[in-house]
Amino acid sequence: MTFSYYNPTAIEFGAGKISEITKYIPKKSNVLFVYGGGSIKKNGIYQQVVEALKNFNFFEFYGVEPNPSVETMNKALSIVKEEEIDYILAVGGGSVIDGCKYLAAAALYDGDAWDFLDGKKQVEKALPIGVVLTLPATGSESNSLSVVSKKSTNDKRLFASDFIHPKFAVLDPSVMSTLDDRQLKNGLVDAFVHTCEQYLTIPNNSLVHDGYSETILRGLTTLMNTWENKDDSDWRDNLMLLANQALNGFIGCGVVQDWATHFIGHEITAYYGLDHARSLAVVQPHLLRVMFEDKKDKLEQMGKNVFAITDANKVIDKIESLYNNLGVSTKLSDYEVDDKVIENITESLKKHQMLKLGENQDITIEKVKEILQKSLA
Incomplete structure (x- = not known):
């Protein structure tokens, strides 16, 4: 701290x-x-x-x-x-x-x-x-x-x-009253992943930072589960404030951060024009599974304090279902990509010297390939 x-x-x-x-x-x-x-x-x-x-x-x-x-x-x-x-x-x-x-x-x-x-x-x-x-x-x-x-x-x-x-x-x-559904859904997913990038890493002793991250995650989960209320002023107020607080810098202070999902997602967007939030959705659940041992402790904490479940694997399933229930696919194969997508993304990461990603710097190019293969499966 x-x-x-x-x-x-x-x-x-x-x-x-x-x-x-x-x-x-x-x-x-x-x-x-x-x-x-x-x-x-x-x-x-x-x-x-x-x-x-x-x-x-x-x-x-x-x-x-x-x-x-x-x-x-x-x-x-x-x-x-x-x-x-x-x-x-x-x-x-x-x-x-x-x-x-x-x-x-x-x-x-x-x-x-x-x-x-x-x-x-x-x-x-x-x-x-x-x-x-x-x-x-x-x-x-x-x-x-x-x-x-x-x-x-x-x-x-x-x-x-x-x-x-x-x-x-x-x-x-x-001003959100005229936004289309795709934009609102992207906003929900983007803010959720921003929070996870700063929270789903390694255990820490900051009751404020973890507690605040969990509050944001619970809030965004509530909004996803009450999508039918998206036209209500209270729903919009909460999304605007939650998205702001997810990445105003505070919850990441003094804690280990990840951002691998973002770095991989950026390359997908750069090559294939996929919406930023949707590039995150096709990476994050599969990254969490591939890097499960790194993430297990915080997944269990997230399960307990955000979703009221105890199985860390089911926490990943829950995250994926939140996105899918919004109509945001977590499969790269559902978007217009070619058969060189894994090669293109990994070569671009190499070009940018992003050879070791994640909070432990152990998400290698081989791990990225595995993540993308799961997303294409």
Whole structure:
């Protein structure tokens, strides 16, 4: 239990909070308002943001795709430099936010900002970022992580820096009313796996961290089991807050973390375009089975404190059934992949020097092959 925790993001939670962004953005800022597709123009979010920015000098950039690419964000970078942007407002889900974090770091860097993704350079400064969250899932609205893709090389990489921590985030659950079922299901699975990556590792002595992780897991399980209530405001409120707390950095402080499911899943998404959450669902249960001896103690603890069951194997079955009951497949064979999927994923992991994954660094390339083979079976 030795750690440092830093989270400078101010949270504005609740309906009608979009107008609060004016409290955080300096009055004379040149703001770049960044969003994804046109959905925010259909659900009223766009109009609320424009109204809040009416006394600011602001510019717009749209078209950030799921799994944001450097190719797209470098187009926004041209606007940042041409218009001397000094504040970035990300309006969207994790993809828009992650793309804006890359943009904020790239704006003040003289070289190719992919350097941050491949580990050649560390971020030393970045433009300030604010967020209006539209899709609860990644927790990116109040953490220091960013995942960005490079289409030209089928790469999907991660970087982290305190400099890209958003200054504020508006979490208005009412904006979720227009999200489709696929997006909500992805959000549930994403948040659940985020929590597991920080919890399903080795036993520890932190009653706060484990207890809080178990609270989040129980909450997400309740939401999955009450999917029929997804249109209720209480259900939406809880998903938005649970997804935020799953990856705001706290439950991972001072505990051993895993993230192998994510690293393998990133490669699947990079090659085959699978939704991020669905790439996690096709990896996690099979990883837990292959690495059962590593995970057994915490699986038993999870079973007792989250699901009220004692058999560690049945805990894995329970996790898998939660996803399947939502209609999120845990089989890679249910998606459009080719017969080279195992080769492609493992070769990409080798290229990125990810040869030993997991909390014990014992998930080797051979173990990854076994995990993927089980997912294809």
